[in-house]
Amino acid sequence: MNHRATLRRGYVRPMQGWWRRDPFFVKYMIREVTALAVLVYAIILMVGVVRLSQGAEAFNGWLAALKTPGSILLHLVLLASMIVHAKSWFDIMPKTMPLMFVGGHRVEGSTITRTGYVVTIVATVLVLALVWGVRA
Amino acid sequence: METFKADVAIVGAGGAGLRAAIAVAEADPTLSIALISKVYPMRSHTVAAEGGAAAVTQAHDSLEAHFHDTVAGGDWLCEQDVVQYFVGQAHEEMVQMEHWGCPWSRKADGHANVRAFGGMKIERTWFAADKTGFHMLHTLFQTSIKYPSIRRFDEHFCLDLVVDQGRVQGVVAIEIATGEFRLIQAKSVIIATGGAGRVFRENTNGGIVTGDGMAMAFRHGVPLRDMEFVQYHPTCMPVTGLLFTEACRGEGGFLLNKDGYRFLQDYGLGPAEDKPRNKFMELGPRDRLSQAIWHEKQKGRTLSDPRWGSYVHLDLRHLGEKKLRERLPQIYELAVEYLGVDPARQCIPVLPAVHYTMGGIAADGATAAPGVAGLYSAGECSSVGIHGANRLGSNSLTELLVFGKVAGVEAAAFAKSTPHANGDRIMKLALDAQARAAGIVTRMEGTERLATIRKEMAKSMEDGCGIYRTAQTMQATCDKLAELKQRYKNIRLDDKSKGWNTEWLLAIELGYLLDVAEAMAHSALNRRESRGSHQRLDGYEQRDDVNFLKHSLAYYQGADAAPRIDYGPVKITTSQPGTRAYGAAGEEADRKAKEAAHA
Amino acid sequence: MPEAQRIEIQVLRYRPEEEDKPVWQSYYVPFTNDMSVLQGLQYIKDELDGSVTFRWSCRMAICGSCGMMINGKPMLSCSTFLRDLLPGPVRVEALAHFPIERDLVVSVGEFVSKLEGIKPYIIPKEERELSQGEYLQTPEQLEQFEQFSSCINCMLCYAACPQFGLNPDFTGPGVLALLHRYNADSRDGGRAERMKIVNAEEGVWGCTAVGYCSEVCPKHVDPANAVNQNKVNSAKDFFLRFLSPKGATT
Amino acid sequence: MNANLKRSRAPIFWVMFGGGGMLSALFGTALVFVTGIAAPLGWPFGPNLLSYERVLAFSQHWFGKGLLFALIWLFSYHAMHRIYHSLHDLGIPTGLAAKTVCYGGAFAITVVAAWKLLAIGF
Numbered sequence A: 001m002n003h004r005a006t007l008r009r010g011y012v013r014p015m016q017g018w019w020r021r022d023p024f025f026v027k028y029m030i031r032e033v034t035a036l037a038v039l040v041y042a043i044i045l046m047v048g049v050v051r052l053s054q055g056a057e058a059f060n061g062w063l064a065a066l067k068t069p070g071s072i073l074l075h076l077v078l079l080a081s082m083i084v085h086a087k088s089w090f091d092i093m094p095k096t097m098p099l100m101f102v103g104g105h106r107v108e109g110s111t112i113t114r115t116g117y118v119v120t121i122v123a124t125v126l127v128l129a130l131v132w133g134v135r136a
Numbered sequence B: 001m002e003t004f005k006a007d008v009a010i011v012g013a014g015g016a017g018l019r020a021a022i023a024v025a026e027a028d029p030t031l032s033i034a035l036i037s038k039v040y041p042m043r044s045h046t047v048a049a050e051g052g053a054a055a056v057t058q059a060h061d062s063l064e065a066h067f068h069d070t071v072a073g074g075d076w077l078c079e080q081d082v083v084q085y086f087v088g089q090a091h092e093e094m095v096q097m098e099h100w101g102c103p104w105s106r107k108a109d110g111h112a113n114v115r116a117f118g119g120m121k122i123e124r125t126w127f128a129a130d131k132t133g134f135h136m137l138h139t140l141f142q143t144s145i146k147y148p149s150i151r152r153f154d155e156h157f158c159l160d161l162v163v164d165q166g167r168v169q170g171v172v173a174i175e176i177a178t179g180e181f182r183l184i185q186a187k188s189v190i191i192a193t194g195g196a197g198r199v200f201r202e203n204t205n206g207g208i209v210t211g212d213g214m215a216m217a218f219r220h221g222v223p224l225r226d227m228e229f230v231q232y233h234p235t236c237m238p239v240t241g242l243l244f245t246e247a248c249r250g251e252g253g254f255l256l257n258k259d260g261y262r263f264l265q266d267y268g269l270g271p272a273e274d275k276p277r278n279k280f281m282e283l284g285p286r287d288r289l290s291q292a293i294w295h296e297k298q299k300g301r302t303l304s305d306p307r308w309g310s311y312v313h314l315d316l317r318h319l320g321e322k323k324l325r326e327r328l329p330q331i332y333e334l335a336v337e338y339l340g341v342d343p344a345r346q347c348i349p350v351l352p353a354v355h356y357t358m359g360g361i362a363a364d365g366a367t368a369a370p371g372v373a374g375l376y377s378a379g380e381c382s383s384v385g386i387h388g389a390n391r392l393g394s395n396s397l398t399e400l401l402v403f404g405k406v407a408g409v410e411a412a413a414f415a416k417s418t419p420h421a422n423g424d425r426i427m428k429l430a431l432d433a434q435a436r437a438a439g440i441v442t443r444m445e446g447t448e449r450l451a452t453i454r455k456e457m458a459k460s461m462e463d464g465c466g467i468y469r470t471a472q473t474m475q476a477t478c479d480k481l482a483e484l485k486q487r488y489k490n491i492r493l494d495d496k497s498k499g500w501n502t503e504w505l506l507a508i509e510l511g512y513l514l515d516v517a518e519a520m521a522h523s524a525l526n527r528r529e530s531r532g533s534h535q536r537l538d539g540y541e542q543r544d545d546v547n548f549l550k551h552s553l554a555y556y557q558g559a560d561a562a563p564r565i566d567y568g569p570v571k572i573t574t575s576q577p578g579t580r581a582y583g584a585a586g587e588e589a590d591r592k593a594k595e596a597a598h599a
Numbered sequence C: 001m002p003e004a005q006r007i008e009i010q011v012l013r014y015r016p017e018e019e020d021k022p023v024w025q026s027y028y029v030p031f032t033n034d035m036s037v038l039q040g041l042q043y044i045k046d047e048l049d050g051s052v053t054f055r056w057s058c059r060m061a062i063c064g065s066c067g068m069m070i071n072g073k074p075m076l077s078c079s080t081f082l083r084d085l086l087p088g089p090v091r092v093e094a095l096a097h098f099p100i101e102r103d104l105v106v107s108v109g110e111f112v113s114k115l116e117g118i119k120p121y122i123i124p125k126e127e128r129e130l131s132q133g134e135y136l137q138t139p140e141q142l143e144q145f146e147q148f149s150s151c152i153n154c155m156l157c158y159a160a161c162p163q164f165g166l167n168p169d170f171t172g173p174g175v176l177a178l179l180h181r182y183n184a185d186s187r188d189g190g191r192a193e194r195m196k197i198v199n200a201e202e203g204v205w206g207c208t209a210v211g212y213c214s215e216v217c218p219k220h221v222d223p224a225n226a227v228n229q230n231k232v233n234s235a236k237d238f239f240l241r242f243l244s245p246k247g248a249t250t
Numbered sequence D: 001m002n003a004n005l006k007r008s009r010a011p012i013f014w015v016m017f018g019g020g021g022m023l024s025a026l027f028g029t030a031l032v033f034v035t036g037i038a039a040p041l042g043w044p045f046g047p048n049l050l051s052y053e054r055v056l057a058f059s060q061h062w063f064g065k066g067l068l069f070a071l072i073w074l075f076s077y078h079a080m081h082r083i084y085h086s087l088h089d090l091g092i093p094t095g096l097a098a099k100t101v102c103y104g105g106a107f108a109i110t111v112v113a114a115w116k117l118l119a120i121g122f
C-alpha cells in the first residue's frame, strides 16, 4: 500500500558503468564474456562442418586455416576462456540446485563446486585419452 | 489535514499490534482496521527477542505450575485472575502461531520442542532457534497480509490520541516521508507501542523503544501502573547493552566471577551443579541474578577492562561449538562479530542492562484503560497485570499473543457497538495536536541540544533507578528530570525540513521519554519497600506486604508538575504472598508447602 | 580508554527540499575500537549535524533497517565496524538501486508491495483445527525452508543485484527467497498460486545468476539459491503443464 | 503487482542455455585443445588427427553426427543467450532487434550445421 504524497520524489541514481563498481561485478562480466568464446568455437565447428560437406579440398583449406599462427593464438585465447567458463559454471552451480542432504547433513556449496571441478578434470582426461587412443 | 476513517485503530505493529489486528479481522471481516507504525512492522522490537515464549506443553507440567512460577516470580504483585487466564490461553496461541507458519524448533518426532527458562520450574518455553521474536514477528506480519481489512500506515509516527468527552476517537499521525499530518478517526484504539527501555543508558532495546504510547495515554489521564519495576537482564554485552539471551543459561551456560567461581551459589541460588536445573543457579530469576552481579562488583570480584568496564563471565565453552551453532547461532555470531570472542573457546563478558518495563498503561483483564472508553492496550506498553514486580523470561512474547488477541476482540466489540463521533470536534483536537508538534520545528530561539538532554536523562535514570535504589539517589533523579523537562522546552533543531525530519521525531520522542521517566522515578521513590526488581538499600530492604502489596498508579499532572502517585489493590485469588525462594531453599519451600497442603 | 582517534566519515547527502542532486559531506568522528558505522552516524546526528537522516533500531543485525552502502558495498551499518575500515575515510551512501528519499533513506514501499504480492503466509495443505494441536514437522522438513525464513528484509541483496538495478520490476532475491520459504514448507499447499510469480519475466527469469545477492546477505539466506533452484521448478512447470490439464505445479 | 504477470518463455532458451553451459564446461576445454591446438600443431596426437577421411567417417557415423550437432546447437544457444543478457546488462536496448540477432543467430548456426551434417550423409 502506498499513499505517499508528492514530496516523495526519490532520487534515482544512474546505472551507467555499474559493472565497474565492484570487483564482484567485474568477475561476473568476465564470466559472461566467456560466452563469446563458446560462440566463436561453435562457429568454427560449424564452418568445419560446412567445409566438410563441400569435399576434401574445402576441408583441407579449413585445416590449413587452423594451422595459421593467428588461429593458434585465437584458440589459446579460447582455451583460457573455456577454463574460466568451466570454473565459473561450477562456482555458481550450488546456487542452482535444491538443498541436498546426505545423512542428515546439508551438502555444502563448496562441496558441489569442488565435485564439479573434479568431474571436469576427469572428463577432460577422458577425452584426451580417447583421442590418444585413436591418434594417427 | 487528511482524514481516514477506520473502525479500529491500532498504534504499533509489533507482536502485540499485529496479533490484535488479526484478531479484529477474524472477529469481524467487515470492520476496517488502521494499523499504524512508525517503522515497517518487521522492524518492530519484537524482532529482537531471542529466547522463546512460555506455554504449558509437557504432560508433567501444569497450568498451576506456570501460574505459581509467574506469580511468585512477580513477587505477588500480579493480578492473579489475569495470570490464570493467561496461562490457560498460552498453549493455544502457540499452536495458532504454528498454524500460521512460525518455524518453531522441533523434536525428532515432529512436535514443537520446549526449553528451560529462568524462574520456570518445568521446560515450557517454545522457541525458534534463538530468533524466536524475529520469527514470531515475521510470521505475524506476513499472516496479517492475508486480511484485506487491515490497512497499514507504515512509517507513520503517531503523535497523539484524540480523546473527547471521555472517549477515544482516533489518533493523529505524521507520515514520516512527507511530514504530513493525518487524522485517523476510529471508534476504538489499541495502543501496542512496546516498552520504554530507552529511558535508561545501558539497555537491550531498539532505538524505537521510547514509551510513546505510555506517554500518550498518560497525558490523557490514564494512569501508568507499576512503573518503578524495570527489569535488568543479567547477561548483556558491555557498552552496547545487546542481549545474550537467557537461553544461553537454559542450555547450560555458567556465570563466573573473576576467580572463575560460580558466584550465584553465594546468593541463595545453589547448590552449583554441572547440569542446568530449573530455578537453580543460572536459571534463577533475572532480578536475583542482576542483583548478585551488583554485589559481586561491590566486593571487587568482577572482572574489568578499560573497554568494557566491570563485568562477569558467561561461560558456554563446555557446550561445544556444535551445540552452540545449532541452538544459539545468533548468540554465536553476535559474540564473534561484536566482541571478537569465540564462545566455544572463550568466556563472554556480560553485565546487567535494562531490558523490560514491567509496568505500563493500566489495563483491566480485558485490556481496557480506566477512564477512557474505547481505549485498549496490549504488549509491553500495557500493564495488564501478569508480570508484577518482575517478569519471567518468555512470558512476554506469550503475553503479546494472548492479550493482543484479547485487545483485538474487545476493541472490535466496542467498535461495533458505537457510531463514529462528530468529525468537526475531532478535527479541532487534531489540529491542536498538529500545532503543538509543528511548533517544535519552527522554534528558532532554542539553545539545548536534543542528545544532551537525552543522555543526561538516561544517565540520571541509571544512577537513581538502577538495580539498587535509595531515596537520595531517586530524589536526585526526580529533580534532574524536572530540570530536564524545563530545558526540553528550549531545544533547538538543526533540521527544518518537512520530509523525513527524524530529528523532529526524536524531539517528540524525547518528550515521551521524559514523561515516562518521571512516572518511573516518582513511583520508585514512593515505594518504600523492596520487591522484585525494585530493591532499596536505605532501610527498606524488606518486602512490606502490609503497606505495599499494591499497584502504584502514576497520574499525569501537566507539563510542569510531577506526577501524582496513588495506589490500587492487587487481585489475589489462590496464591498468598510467600517467600520467593530459589535453589535448594526454593525446593525446601515447595516441599513444605506441599506438606502443609496435605496436612 | 584507548587514545581517542578520529576517522572521517563521508556521507552522501540528499535533501530534496534543498537540492536536486546528492552531494558528499565529510564529518570527523572520534572512534573507539568497538564502534560500528551506525554508532559513527549516531555521533554525527547527536553532536555535529542533527539533519543527517538514516534508519536504525535494533543495533543487533536483526531488524533489517540500517542497510547502506559502506565503501561501495551493501552492509548493515550496525554490524560493520569502523576498526575494519581504518584509516578511512569511510564512504556511506544510501542502498544502491533504490530511489533515495533523503540522505541514507531509500524507498521501501515497492519492496514491501512485492513482498505482499507473493502470498507470504501458509495456505494450508490440509486444514487443521487448533484443538488438534500443531502440524507435525520433522527437523529435516524444517531445514528445507528454515534458512529462507531467516530473511530480515534488509534489502542488501537488492542493492547487490544489478538485475534489480536495471529493472526495478524484477521481484528480486529477498522476496523470491521468501516465496520459496513458503513453497518449501511441508505445511503449505499454496505453491500453485505462487508459481505465477515465479514463472514471470519479473519472477525468477529476471535473474542472470550474478550471485552477489547471496554474498552480501547478512543472514546466510542464500537468496541466489532460492531464485535459481526455482528456475528448474519454473521450467518443469513450463514443459509439464502440457501433460496435465491444470498445469503442473510440483 | 501480480495482476498482469505473464508467463515468461525463458524456459525454452534456458534449458538450451543450461545444456550448452554444462556441455561446454565439461568438454569445452578439452575440445578446444584437441581441435584448435593439438591437431593443427600435430602434437601430441600426430599430424593426421583431423584428416578429411577420418573426420568424414566420424561425421557419417550416427554418433559423430549427433555429437557434432549437439555441440554446435547447444554451444551457440548457450552463448547467444548469455550475450543477449549481457547486452541488457550493458544498457543496450534488448528489443526485438537484439532478440532476433541473438536467438536468430543461434538458430541460423544450428540450421546450417544440421543441414550440412545431413548433406554429408550416413
Ligand SMILES: Cc1cc2nc3c(=O)[nH]c(=O)nc-3n(C[C@H](O)[C@H](O)[C@H](O)COP(=O)(O)OP(=O)(O)OC[C@H]3O[C@@H](n4cnc5c(N)ncnc54)[C@H](O)[C@@H]3O)c2cc1C
Pocket (backbone or CB within 6 Å): B011, B012, B013, B014, B015, B016, B017, B036, B037, B038, B039, B041, B044, B045, B046, B047, B048, B049, B050, B051, B052, B053, B054, B132, B133, B156, B157, B158, B159, B192, B193, B194, B195, B204, B205, B206, B208, B209, B212, B213, B243, B245, B355, B356, B378, B379, B380, B381, B393, B394, B395, B396, B397, B398, B400
Ligand atoms: C533483546 C530482547 C530480547 C527479548 N527476549 C524475549 C524472550 O526471549 N521472551 C520473551 O517473552 N520476551 C522477550 N523480550 C521482551 C519482548 O520481546 C517484548 O516485550 C515484546 O516484543 C514487546 O512487543 P510489543 O508488541 O509490545 O512492542 P514492539 O515489538 O516494541 O512494537 C512496538 C510497535 O509500536 C510502534 N510504535 C511505537 N511508538 C509509536 C508511535 N509513536 N507511532 C507509531 N508507532 C509507534 C513501533 O513502530 C512498533 O511497531 C525481549 C526483549 C528484548 C529487548
Ligand code: SF4
Pocket (backbone or CB within 6 Å): C150, C151, C152, C153, C154, C155, C156, C157, C158, C173, C174, C177, C213, C216, C217, C218, C219, C220, C221, C222, C223
Ligand atoms: S535475503 Fe538476505 S540480504 Fe536479502 S533481504 Fe533477506 S536478509 Fe537481507
Ligand code: F3S
Pocket (backbone or CB within 6 Å): C160, C161, C162, C163, C164, C172, C173, C206, C207, C208, C209, C210, C211, C212, C213, C214, C223, C224, C227
Ligand atoms: S544478484 Fe541478482 S541476478 Fe540473481 S543471483 Fe542474485 S538475484
Ligand code: FES
Pocket (backbone or CB within 6 Å): C056, C057, C058, C059, C060, C061, C062, C063, C064, C065, C066, C067, C076, C077, C078, C079
Ligand atoms: S539497526 Fe537493526 S539491523 Fe542494524
